Amino acid sequence: MPEPTIEVTVTRQEPGGPPREETFEVPYGERSSVLDLLDAIKEREDPSLTYRWSCRSGVCGSCGVSVNGSPRLACETGAAGYRASGIRLAPLAGVAVERDLVTSPADFVSKLRSVLPWLIDDAGAGAGAGEVAAGSSAPAPLGSMEPGPPASDSLASGTLASGQAAPTTQSPAELSAFADFTACVNCLLCYAACPVVKEMPEFVGPAAIAIARRWDLDSRDHGAQQRAPFLLETEFAIWPCIQDGSCTIACPKGVDPARALRDYQREAMG
Amino acid sequence: MADNSLRIERADVVIVGGGAAGLRAALAAAAAGARVALVSKVYPMRSHTVAAEGGAAGVQPATGDTFEQHLADTLRSGAGLSHPVAVEEVVRRAPEELIHLERLGMPWSRTPDGLPAVRPFGGMSHPRTWYAADKTGHHLLHTLFQATLRSPLIRRYDEHVVLELLTTEPSPAGTRAAAGAVEGVVGYDQARGEAVLWQASTVILATGGYARAWGTSTNAGIVTGDGLTMALRAGLPLRDLEMVQVHPTGLPGSGILITEAARGEGGVLLDAAGERYLADYGLGPVTEPGSPEAGRMELGRRDALSQAFWQADRDGRTAATADGSVVYLDLRHLGDEVLRERLPLVRELARRFAGVDPARELIPVRPAAHYTMGGIVADVRGQVRDADGAVVAGLFAAGECASIGLHGANRLGSNSLVEALVLGAAAGTGAAQATARRATPPPSPALLEARARELLAPWLALRGRGTEPPAAIRREVGQVLDRHLLIFREAAGLQQAATALAGLAVRLADARVADTSAVWNTDWAEAVELHSLLTLARGAVQAALAREESRGAHQRLDFPEAAAVPRHSLTTAAPDGTLTTCFAEVTDA
Ligand SMILES: Cc1cc2nc3c(=O)[nH]c(=O)nc-3n(C[C@H](O)[C@H](O)[C@H](O)COP(=O)(O)OP(=O)(O)OC[C@H]3O[C@@H](n4cnc5c(N)ncnc54)[C@H](O)[C@@H]3O)c2cc1C
Ligand code: SF4
Ligand code: FES
Secondary structure, three states: OOOOEEEEEEEEOOOOOOOEEEEEEEEOOOOOEHHHHHHHHHHHOOOOOOOOOOOOOOOOOOOEEEEOOEEEEHHHOEOHHHOOOOEEEEOOOOOOEEEOOEEOOHHHHHHHHHOOOOOOOOOOOOOOOOOOOOHHHOOOOOOOOOOOOOOHHHHHHOOOOOOOOOOOOOOHHHHHHHHHHHHOOOOOHHHHHOHHHHHOOOOOOHHHHHHHHHHHOOOOOOOHHHHHHHHHHOOOOOOOOOOOOHHHHHOOOOOOHHHHHHHHHHHHHO | OOOOOEEEEEOOEEEEOOOHHHHHHHHHHHHOOOOEEEEEOOOHHHOHHHHOOOOEEOOOHHHOOOHHHHHHHHHHHHOOOOOHHHHHHHHHHHHHHHHHHHHHOOOOOEOOOOOEOEEOOOOOOOOOEEOOOOOHHHHHHHHHHHHHOOOOOEEEEEOEEEEEEEEOOOOOOOOOOOOOOEEEEEEEEOOOOEEEEEEOOEEEEOOOOOHHHOOOEOOOOOOOOHHHHHHHHOOOOEEOOOOEEEEEEEOOOOOOEOOOHHHHOOOEEEOOOOOOHHHHHOOOOOOOOOOOOOOOHHHOOHHHHHHHHHHHHHOOOOEEEOOEEEEEEEOHHHHHHHHHHHOHHHHHHHHHHOOOOOOOOOEEEEEEEEEEOOEEEEOOOOEEEOOOOOEEEEEEEOHHHEEOOOOOOOOOOOHHHHHHHHHHHHHHHHHHHHHHHOOOOOOOHHHHHHHHHHHHHHHHOOOOOOOEOHHHHHHHHHHHHHHHOOOOEOHHHHHHHHHHHHHHHHHHHOEOOOOOOOOOOHHHHHHHHHHHHHHHHHHHHHHHHHOOOOEOOEOEOOOOOOOOOOEEEEEEEOOOOOEEEEEEEOOOO
16 A cells, blocks of 8 residues: 655745745655654655754754744644645744755844843842852862862761852742743744734844743842843833734743733833 | 865864753853853754753752762662762762752752752662753753853854864874874854864863664754764774663653653553563562652663563563554553643653553553763863873863763763763863963964864765765664664674674765755765764674673673673774774773
8 A cells, every 4th residue: 555645845945045845745654743754855855955853852942844834843743634735844934044944043042142041149240240150160179180089078977068059949839930931942933923023023022031031030030120121121122012922822832922021011011 | 065165263162062061061161261162063952951851860968868878879870880989079069060050040840848859760769859840951951051141251153063173183093092182173064054163272072972873762863972983083982882771761663751750750660461560570569559669660770670671572561563562651640730740741742742641541661772871981070081091181071972980881860960060060160271271382273274174074075975865874773773782682683783883884985965055964964973873883882792791781691790890891993993892990080
């Protein structure tokens, strides 16, 4: 019996070249993912087909593509459901295309950096302060090429080395106040779904704002005031959002960036 | 194809790898004042650390745990190949590192009174695994990545594939001695389609392991051991390549991991008839479902569980599926709420990739290659050692690519994330200091450039050549290892494997890289990775054949006993690629 096949049309593009469409008949099984189809095309038809992937299990965020117009993670999108419609694959919308289905996350990372996405404690140095001091970053004595002396004193007593910082406490309720926003895998599907990003590429956008919110809501963080001037008082941070909600619908990890944007806007308006 | 251009970048420390080890090293090196080039073939937050589920081990004295117990558990699992000094250093530094992460904002799961919670893990005598739900690696990686954005001293080179260590001289023909001092690395910028030379006085390799070589593997496609083969080609030895940990619970086909935390929370393993088969293979007595006990049944050591699968399979107690035989992980008694709260990822993975709802159905599982204990020989500060045990000037290794004597013949789950953190920190600080101490001026730019071009040429020349597509070769490498180098090994099978891999190496030499694009040539990048995987597969089979004993993860049906004296295997490569394996005593370095 011949393997069932599905029609897959891919929008391809060489660096600097115009987009073009190519169609392939690709064998698939009940459990095949869209990523499996891309692999099959690359292996059997055209080794130059270019797309990103790594974990194949929806955790690394590499494999975002547009599937029949909706942004999806290729590795966790089943192919069989499209057997009647066929599959149209294109690079994620709203981002620069590097080649075929590969788009550049560089712009996202600089937007992310602009929200100061790190824990700002009481001492509160802002951007560029280097890392938080850790007792652990100074190793045993220098100069000698031998391993440092064993820490037999602390080992024998079974207690933590003296002078070592204790962890900050945070109650489970305090954790759950921001936990949902920590699930972001930076896949950028929300940017592809956002109608504002299409019109206004400078918009800092859903994921970066959700991550800003994650830090502002963390009971250990005291950086809200440092983040506020950028978030609340610049043109392209939270204000362009029109509360369309497409980002939250598109998110494969249950993050709700629309809520982060809405809450910032409401708080700012009092 | 692009011209002959070579971009030159300079830094104090170049770090290859943006996983837990590489990011931690970057933070430490920058904290010590060094300008860091952080080079990774994927954006750092895509690194395979992201997939770690269960957690990271660190003693919490408040729970009655002690460093001695963590040390003893680790040494026991290491079966004679762990170094007490290395274990002690990592165990002692582990809590500091986990607290440091907490200070960076890691969302550790909490006890009701707000302390980071710990859970039991296989082979650990005491609950000491810190976790962030069952997405520990995801949180750890994103926390570290976002922290690196803060430092102006850290310059990232994302989606740059590093190809070779830049040493001043080629490795002396046929000798085991390392080449000259390390002066940087050479690689390729995928987005710009340009060769790059990073010049730096110190290099930290943090490229991860090589468990993707196996066909059924919990590892991502990028886990191809690139750093190990770079070290090998620079004349350095690789230690204990045959020591691969097989995880007892991967999803059939994909190999996707169902974390041990599922068993830590009370999940049980059933054979095809629905029986707790582990009790019949030395892991009993049976525990109550939902009341796991450290060291027994489902929380026995991973290798014991994988071996029990092999025996159950032989005894006809497994169920046959299109993706090989399976047993079942039963989480139904935990209830949907516990699953949602404590094991959300397991729930999601089971639903999406196995098509079952673990609150109501059994999850089919089978063993999969998971973690490679072997690697680049390094001490507990991350300083790489050559075959004579001497420090290689300027070269550090940290994380899964390194063999520092922590895991020995078998890793305890949740010891590797802390290793990546502790060693990453040590290597980052050490490298910054070594750069600052450097007395000799670097070689002339002309010399370095010429050497860089020489090293790059064979790799760049792979494009547009050859006849056979590499995908089939990659698949066959995986099949050979799955068949002969997994749970149990024996001479006949290993010899067959060696012959098969030698044949595959011949085919790979003529593999076809049809894509000639300079920009984003993934056809070429995958061929480069396959070269690394196949070399390590050959090394691992050769070392497994030479190790005529059973120890830790290496179980020989034809040599069931451990040798009286534990020894490390050391594999080196001659310039023509011929691999040699010898054995060395376990010393403390
Ligand atoms: C599914 C799974 C679950 C796990 N769960 C746990 C757990 O619960 N607890 C635990 O302790 N351990 C766990 N482990 C093991 C642990 O996750 C790894 O050992 C650890 O994350 C390795 O970190 P690393 O920084 O050494 O390497 P990785 O995270 O693999 O990072 C390697 C980096 O090197 C880069 N790189 C590689 N080659 C090149 C090249 N040629 N050029 C440029 N860059 C390159 C990659 O881009 C990447 O950034 C798990 C492993 C797996 C597979
Ligand atoms: S918020 Fe969701 S869709 Fe957006 S980048 Fe994060 S995980 Fe992806
Ligand atoms: S390949 Fe990692 S999310 Fe799809």
